[in-house]
Amino acid sequence: MNLSIFSAEQQERLQRPGRVIALVGALLIVASAWLPWAYGAGVLDNVTYLFGPSPLQFAFLALGALLAVFAVVGGLGGLKPPLSRVGWFRAAKTTATTALLFIVLCVVAIAMTLGGLLNVHYGAWVALVGAIVAWVGTRMLPPGREATLERVNSPSWVQILAIVLVMGVTLFAAAYVLSLHDSGAFIVTIVLVFGVVLVLRQLGLANWFRAAAHHNRKVLILSAFLVAFAFPFTQDGSDANMSIATQVLIFAGTALGLNIVVGLAGLLDLGYIAFLGAGAFTAAVLSKSAFATFLPGFKPPFLVVVLISGTIAAILGLIIGSPTLRVSGDYLAIVTLAFGEIFRLGMLNLDGSDGPDITHGSNGIPNIPDLNFFGFDLGDSHNILGVDIGRFSNYYWLMLLVIGLIILVFSNLNNSRIGRGWVAIREDEKAAEAMGVNTFGLKLLAFAGGAFLAGIAGTVKAHMDISVTPDQYIFLESAFLLAAVVLGGMGTVLGVLVGATILKLLPEKLRIINEARLLVFGLLLVVMMRFRPEGLIASDRRTLEFHEDDEELAREIEQDLDLYHLAPTDAKEDRA
Structure with a gap:
């Protein structure tokens, strides 16, 4: 219902019944959480108990309770700051929409998993009716005042406490999401997380936290890395979950390198996965694997291999960049796509018959040994603070250090004269060139710098995967990297990290739909480009x-x- 067509007096008249209807819906939502939602336990997180809510049902209950609070407080008059600066009715509408989408997805998941709507128990129908009633009631509420909590003066200790609390909640949420094995529960949880973020934004807390983070930037960065380093301690030695987490970090680190090329310089690269492959193959060739028969007498330490791999990837960036950066737009995309395929076919041909025996063709280089730093073998399990830390957790920590290095390089470049030159090229290359910007040199530097960072990530990937084969570096991987940059938000660090995490987690958690996963990705991108083309965090x-x-x-x-x-x-x- 669009209340903008009504006068202020009519909107005020609709507010009271709207609040009552929203409250009735909120009470139904809270009550439904204590009822069974399904006849079988093999769906969601076991929502079959009477008076025994599961974690997802507790989350639904919390949505109903918040909706009731927003509807009641929003209708009170005479609120003083900071309460008067909160967007109560806006948050109520977003909460009701989130609750409705939440229960609809739950009903669909129960029906698909257990074989029909007959397996949906009465509690889910009560929840659905409550969500619909609440949604209708909130549509009758006026827009309310726009939240301006960011203008509220807060003591430093309150801001620091909020940052620590948000980081702690993030750690708990990440551990919970990664532990979900049911695809329906995963989708519902992701929707819930996005809904909560939108509710916080409508309340004004998101902008307030943004301002607090700006004033306490060092505390935020330290807290973020401490939470990231603490993540393996929440997994109880699970190699499966930590393997996914490490792959996410490798993917995110590579996407950050691509963010220099696409996000800052505005150059469309569809063959970027080749630079990750170059770093991985270089690390494999220089490893102590029995199958690394090329240069058998040259096996330098890992830190030297990192520099060599990054340099070789950067040289490839210069080689492909020098002749191709004279073209732009669609032509540049076609050339870079061709380069990615040339790299893959080149690695296939280095098998001793079509070329020198360096990569062993399609067999690749297997049995790459694990890294060892000063007696700390990353391939062995270790007991730290009473918690078993497995092999993938060790590589996870190593990739965190690499991610930190990549973020440091990206941030400094972005805030430097070079970064401003890249942005000028992205906005209008002709105007930048007319103002004296060395457009060709800066574009070449973007290609080489992004390739160097991808080569570093590839070095760690080779040792973690134990083997390297050409089929790992196909065009689809380049497309996913580009999608992560666009989906998260071009030119930002946090946006790319979020986009990479989503695109890497979805294939792992949506195995129930098999080949239809690509269809889901396509639909997500279409929806994003329609409603938020600038990205999630732009x-x-x-x-x-x-x-x-x-x-x-x-x-x-x-x-x-x-x-x-x-x-x-x-x-x-x-x-x-």
């Missing part, structure tokens, strides 16, 4: 580029740019 510049005609958004971003300079009147109002 920079203000990219957001404005895709929404030039949105004056309200422009004003919002202008306010965001002024987040960290409170006006005296605002400060006085908040203290009042």
